[in-house]
Amino acid sequence: MALFKDIMETVRMIDKENLDIRTTTMGISLLDCIDHDPHKSQTRIYDKITHSAEHLVEEADKIASEIGIPIVNKRISVTPMALIAGATDLKNYAPFAETLDRAAAEVGVNYIGGFSALVPKGATKADNILIQSIPEALASTEHVCASVNIGSTKAGINMDCVKLMGHIVKQCAELTKDNESVGASKLVVFCNAVEDNPFMAGAFHGVGQPDKVLHVGVSGPGVVKVALEKNQHATMDELAEIIKKTAFKITRAGQFVGTTVAKRLNIPFGILDLSLAPTPAIGDSVARIIEEMGIQHCGGPGTTAALAMLNDAVKKGGIMASTSVGGLSGAFIPVSEDEGMISAARNGHITIEKLEAMTCVCSVGLDMIAIPGDTPDDTISAIIADEAAIGMVNNKTTACRLIPAIGKTVGDEVTYGGLFGSAPVMPVNLSDASVFVNRGGKIPAPIHSFKN
Amino acid sequence: MRAVVTVIGKDKIGVIYRVSEILSQSKVNIEDISQTILQDVFTMVMLVDLSKSNCQFSELKDRLDALGKEIGMTIRIQNEDIFNAMHTI
Known part of the structure; x- marks a missing residue:
């Protein structure tokens, strides 16, 4: 058994010093949800997320109760959406954000990250559509978080995209001006983004990750x-x-x-x-x-x-x-x-x-x-x-x-x-x-x- | 599963009895127990074995919590593994 003083130290950390687990975040690959038909793709995304994370909140809560340390947030990160939605002919990807939002609500997580584009070296057509869709996506959803990686040590900084992001950040705030400009708080502009980040608003599930993690x-x-x-x-x-x-x-x-x-x-x-x-x-x-x-x-x-x-x-x-x-x-x-x-x-x-x-x-x-x-x-x-x-x-x-x-x-x-x-x-x-x-x-x- | 029960609060008669009563009713075995009283603050740590327990962990936790509220002390039960994880290399 751990020593008496060690046990009491842990109890004190929880009781008096706010020790908690800030987040458990499930990463889910959506690469197998790609389809030219946006409705089919969105159905697959919804089904995969709700199936994969069906027990996430329940199990996390159970463990928090067993060990007596709160797990504050249960969250999900998904494959950068530009890679998924890019197969469709849509000119606006906000409907994909709405799908993520519904799936997040269904499984009971408070945020879902991955309405994202990675453009350090340049943007594809899909990346550009996604970035332009961010203000509407964040204004029309509650749980979705967005991120854009505009630079890296290996690639340098994409200044065309930096210029665009100043405008997008402002638009996110404008579209939610009646709600403390909250849209902008759900958008992160990265340099050297990591693909295994569990923290919001910048979490996404990189393509080098397993199917679920x-x-x-x-x-x-x-x-x-x-x-x-x-x-x-x-x-x-x-x-x-x-x-x-x-x-x-x-x-x-x-x-x-x-x-x-x-x-x-x-x-x-x-x-x-x-x-x-x-x-x-x-x-x-x-x-x-x-x-x-x-x-x-x-x-x-x-x-x-x-x-x-x-x-x-x-x-x-x-x-x-x-x-x-x-x-x-x-x-x-x-x-x-x-x-x-x-x-x-x-x-x-x-x-x-x-x-x-x-x-x-x-x-x-x-x-x-x-x-x-x-x-x-x-x-x-x-x-x-x-x-x-x-x-x-x-x-x-x-x-x-x-x-x-x-x-x-x-x-x-x-x-x-x-x-x-x-x-x-x-x-x-x-x-x-x-x-x-x-x-x-x-x-x-x-x-x-x-x-x- | 083994768990650690901690009881903290102002010392009073019958604390160990009341906690042990719940554990016994739940078929939970007490393997080790230690306590100190420092400036009238009673602190007790029990190591218990739940392998033959006749109730869910959450149920036991709720009963201990209710007892704690009744007698004005804080009673926790936590999986032993978390302490081993945090305090051993």
């Missing part, structure tokens, strides 16, 4: 923060060691849940994403960990260094704990979903520029950031290009999930409630980038991508 994403900022609170006078390397040990335990919990759910559903276990994923709940914040290290307000000088150490230590502890680490794996810094970030943004301690710097050392990017609703499309594109460049040059995943808050400006807030929290509208540098963005073409892959 079960991924898990763990959390635990609260547990890390409490561990640091107990060591007020530790040096940074001592703090790193504490974070590693804590990450090990959190990861093991996730690994156990993932492998057990996969076994009971009789599908392979995929990866464990050991990201520190915050929520708006008090005591579940990445920003507060940084402040615990001695930065007065998250966003102040020292923040990037503190985050770099945190991110690295989480990975080292997690990699020791699981041989299946994948996905994004790092610390997330979504503004609206982190109580400490919301506070820092409200009080002007953190800016988009500082968040951009922070994304150089952690996963994943400029995430859940509300910007003024009248921000020009080209400015949004230029921010996306900056973030993609960080990912491309540093060989890491970066992403943008910007929410142009239509009808709102700096000082206002968008409020979603639940895990999505609320986002103070943050000021954007309005220096004109339109000439740069409208050049189009490609930013070539960096020199260090030529490794063969």
Whole structure:
């Protein structure tokens, strides 16, 4: 039997420190649902998802009850829809999103990701149709999430698509302006997207994945923060060691849940994403960990260094704990979903520029950031290009999930409630980038991508 | 399956009796038990074997939870494997 103190430590982590499993995400390949006839294809998609994930929620809930650790989200990722819908003659793929939405509702998951296109080197006709369909797809569905990969270290950045995405992000917000521009919160623009990410809104099931697979994403900022609170006078390397040990335990919990759910559903276990994923709940914040290290307000000088150490230590502890680490794996810094970030943004301690710097050392990017609703499309594109460049040059995943808050400006807030929290509208540098963005073409892959 | 029962709360007479009563009625065997009382906070950990149990895990969990509410303590039952996973290399 585990030691008395170990058992009580786990109980305390659950009771007082918000330890939970953030998500179990079932990846489902839809490649066998391709058909020239859109109705046939949509029927196959619906049937495959509802059949494959029939017991996902039930089994996850059962295991959560057995081990006493909540599994917050049950989700599904599917093959990038441009690859499936491209076989049809449709000029708008929103009906495919509606099919995904119905299937998600039927099996009881809260989000389904994969209304996606991968265009780092260029877009096919289907990719273009899908991207143009995103605003309508996200406005007309509740559970569907979309993503577009516009660059990679190997391919460079597709600037034609970057230009387009500024416009699409804005349209997503416009079409949902009566609902806090929520459409934009369900769209992620990636560089170096990973095909086994279990976290929304950017999850999709890559073509290199098996037919079905079960991924898990763990959390635990609260547990890390409490561990640091107990060591007020530790040096940074001592703090790193504490974070590693804590990450090990959190990861093991996730690994156990993932492998057990996969076994009971009789599908392979995929990866464990050991990201520190915050929520708006008090005591579940990445920003507060940084402040615990001695930065007065998250966003102040020292923040990037503190985050770099945190991110690295989480990975080292997690990699020791699981041989299946994948996905994004790092610390997330979504503004609206982190109580400490919301506070820092409200009080002007953190800016988009500082968040951009922070994304150089952690996963994943400029995430859940509300910007003024009248921000020009080209400015949004230029921010996306900056973030993609960080990912491309540093060989890491970066992403943008910007929410142009239509009808709102700096000082206002968008409020979603639940895990999505609320986002103070943050000021954007309005220096004109339109000439740069409208050049189009490609930013070539960096020199260090030529490794063969 | 083996599970760990933890009982935490203000110490009072008959806690072990009441918990053991439910376990016994459910044909759950107690294999190990340890407890401490620190500043009037009672903490007990039991290792139990459910292989001969006559009820579903969820049912047992609900009964322990109800007892916890009745006597003003927190009573949990969790699969032992999660503790082994988290605390052993």
